Amino acid sequence: MLPDWAVVTPARRAHIERVAALVTDWGTGMGIDPAELERWQYAAWWHDALRDAPLASEMDHGPLAADRLERDGERDRGVLDAVRYHSIGYAAWDDVGRMLYLADYLEPGRPHEVEARSALRARVAGERESVLREVASRRVQRIVQSGWPLAPETVAFWNALVSR
């Protein structure tokens, strides 16, 4: 569930709910244990909790939410890192960060490339590593094509993915 300090529009809330539903589908399909699935769900519910807060930007809403969660007593490093770096990627992620990164991009409510996203979604349970590389490639290409700088964390994440 959303924390009580969340600032989200109704559209954002719907996105968050779709991300949580998607990690739940994947985790159930992959047969992971309930405690691990719960970590994925926490990250999904919390990742955009401050996305519509007045002081949050595209780049800082993840770190702000992670800081707040930590102040509130959250100690799960994998969940905190998933939330903190979900916009840019992080080489040292455990499964929580990886699943959130996939679900945030592939959730079915995103309006563009509907067919391609749907095909990628269907492959996650069976071929997660190759889908992760494909999603990261798409996200990195979009940044490069837009002429924006790549965050050092994004470069390290990409390099870790292709050197596996």
Ligand SMILES: [Fe+2]
């Ligand atoms: Fe999101």
